[in-house]
Amino acid sequence: MSRIGKKPVELPSGVTATVSGQTVEVKGPKGVRTFTATDDVSISVEENSVKVEPRGKSKRARQQWGMSRTQVANCVLGVTEGFKKELEINGVGYRAKMNGKVLNLTLGLSHDVNIEFPEGITVTAPKTTEIIVEGIDQQQVGEVAAKIREWRKPEPYKGKGIKYKDEYIFRKEGKSK
Template identity: 75%
Template sequence: MSRIGKRPVELPSGVSAAISGQTVEIKGPKDTQSFTATDDVTLKMEDNTITVTPRGSSKRARQQWGMSRTVIANIVQGVSQGFKKELEINGVGYRAQMQGNTLKLALGLSHDVNFDVPEGVTVTAPKPTEIVIEGTNSQLVGQVAANIRDWRPPEPYKGKGIKYKDEYIFRKEGKKK
């Protein structure tokens, strides 16, 4: 039995959902999103909760059960509260600034990196060493943060690079004479 799949998804006030076949459309104050589940699970809406149950006991049905419930829960959180990732930039001369819809990064390379922000995500740079990524789609917010971080991941000796705000960088000791 899936511990995650068993729990129903409760809809907070201001969020409404409509199920038609295998598609769930969720409307909230921030956005409207939909999710189409596979035929391995059944979706039901009772009162203010959405319940996901597997069809059969095959391995794929049990996998889709937990995954479908998690995706629906993420959509509900996204349309009601949204998602947010914060990045920190460490290093001498490393900085970020927004220019229109482009994030301009100076990361010690021979050129500045221009990162075009995709649709559905807002990126801000409140300080030259901070980047805040916000949006309603959990997967898209996380992917944009990972793409920005890939330009200069933190290194273990001095900790220079782009890291998540709550990330711990395991530091190594340098060479000894």
Template identity: 70%
Template sequence: MSRIGKQPVALPSGVTATVSGQTVEVKGPKGTRSWTATDEVTITQEDDAIRVAPRGNSKRARQQWGMSRTNIANLVQGVTDGFKKELEVQGVGYRAQAQGNTLKLNLGLSHDVDFPVPEGVTVTTPKPTEIVVEGHDEQLVGQVAANIRDWRRPEPYKGKGIRYKGEYIFLKEGKKK
């Protein structure tokens, strides 16, 4: 039995959901999101909750059960609170600056990096060494943060680069004489 799948997804006030077949559409203060489930699960809507149940007892149905419930919960969280990833830029002369739909990164390369921000995500820089990626789609927010981080991953000797806030980088010891 899936411990996650058994729990219903509660709909907070101000959020409405419609279930039509395998498609769930959720409307809230931050926008509208929809998701289509596989045929291995059954989705039902009660008064202020959505329940997911497996069809049959096959391994795939049980796998999809918890995942489907989590995806629906992410839809609800995305339209109410949204998702946020924070990045830190560390290194001498390394900085970031948000300009409209582009993020300008100075990362010690021979040129500045202009990172285009996709639709549905907002990128802000409260400080030149901090980047905040926000949006209502968890997968898209995480992917944009990972793409920004890929421009200069933290290196293991000095720790310079772009890292997630609170990420610990295991530093190696340098050469000895």
């Protein structure tokens, strides 16, 4: 039995969920999210909660049970609170600024890097060394943050680069005489 799958997903006030076939549509104050489950699980809405049940006792049905429940919970969390990733820039001359809807990064390369974002993702640079990525889709927020970080990953000797705010960079000792 899946411990995660057994729990129903509670719907806070202001959030509605509708099921049509295998697709769940969640509407909230921040927007609308949909999730299409596999045929191994059945999804139903009961009062103020969404319940996910396996359709059989197969291994795949049990795997999809917990995963589908978590995806529905992420949809609910996304339309109520949203998801957020914070990035930090370390290094002399490294900085970020917003030019309209385009993020401009100066990272010690021969050129500035301009990054555009998909619809539904909000990127802000409150300081020149901070970048905040926000949106209602957790997967999309993480992907955009990873693409920004990819331009200059933090290196272990001086710690220069773009890192997540809560990330710890294991520092190495340099050459010694």
